[in-house]
Amino acid sequence: MPSIAENLTLIRTNINQSINARKGGHQAVMLLAVSKAQTSNLVREAYAAGQTCFGENYLQEAINKQAELNDLEIEWHFIGPIQSNKTQSIAQHFEWVHGVDRLKIAQRLNDARAHQSPLQICLQVNISGEESKSGVNPEELITLAQEVTKLPHIKLRGLMAIPEPTEDPTIQRSQFIKMRTLLEQLNQLGHQLDTLSIGMSNDYMVAIEEGATIVRVGSAIFGARPSKH
Numbered sequence: 001m002p003s004i005a006e007n008l009t010l011i012r013t014n015i016n017q018s019i020n021a022r023k024g025g026h027q028a029v030m031l032l033a034v035s036k037a038q039t040s041n042l043v044r045e046a047y048a049a050g051q052t053c054f055g056e057n058y059l060q061e062a063i064n065k066q067a068e069l070n071d072l073e074i075e076w077h078f079i080g081p082i083q084s085n086k087t088q089s090i091a092q093h094f095e096w097v098h099g100v101d102r103l104k105i106a107q108r109l110n111d112a113r114a115h116q117s118p119l120q121i122c123l124q125v126n127i128s129g130e131e132s133k134s135g136v137n138p139e140e141l142i143t144l145a146q147e148v149t150k151l152p153h154i155k156l157r158g159l160m161a162i163p164e165p166t167e168d169p170t171i172q173r174s175q176f177i178k179m180r181t182l183l184e185q186l187n188q189l190g191h192q193l194d195t196l197s198i199g200m201s202n203d204y205m206v207a208i209e210e211g212a213t214i215v216r217v218g219s220a221i222f223g224a225r226p227s228k229h
């Protein structure tokens with residue numbers, strides 16, 4: 001099995017290739033290593049290989065890991081579903097939150113962040129339109145973005161999506177194009193959003209070709225996640 005360092009090297013090469021294959025600009029891409037369900041030691045191994053941004057889905061697991069790794073200069077991103085009773089702790093323990101899809105959640109994160117630098121957030125969009133998926137519907141996105149932009153302790157950076165899982169690159173691409181179009185629409189309305197958080201292990205290259213600026217990659221770095229018991 002390839003090591004974490006070898007996986008990271010390969011992914012960075014792929015990322016650079018995809019940036020060069022983009023039709024639009026060559027804006028940099030942040031590789032976010034998704035370390036949910038992985039041990040602190042594996043995070044340490046990735047860090048030693050030059051990886052500094054990590055994404056976590058589960059608050060308590062993340063807080064434990066942060067304590068074990070507090071000698072490292074890691075930028076932590078919260079990418080999981082957000083329960084409103086966890087907003088205080090999320091705002092205090094993370095620099096970025098990707099899955100904001102309701103004004104109430106944004107307000108609570110904002111209030112909890114009053115004594116720190118602004119929290120960097122992305123609005124999660126339900127791009128596949130599946131009932132079960134979290135995320136704001138595209139029709140409601142403009143209103144939500146307008147309201148969130150007014151919050152002083154939050155910096156709205158862009159949009160995030162977890163597209164419908166598919167191996168079909170045409171469907172993958174069309175969902176990413178929809179996301180890029182929504183971002184462009186918001187910027188035409190006067191927003192200054194620079195972030196498109198789309199793309200995971202099986203589709204990050206297509207996502208970058210269509211404008212991703214953050215890719216959230218877990219299993220391609222760490223291998224398959226251990227199953228929970």
Ligand SMILES: *Cc1c(COP(=O)(O)O)cnc(C)c1O
Nearest residue numbers: 034079200201216217218219220
């Ligand atoms: C788990 C997860 C990822 C990473 O998924 P992989 O397929 O392992 O790369 C990315 N984003 C979110 C929101 C996740 O929950």
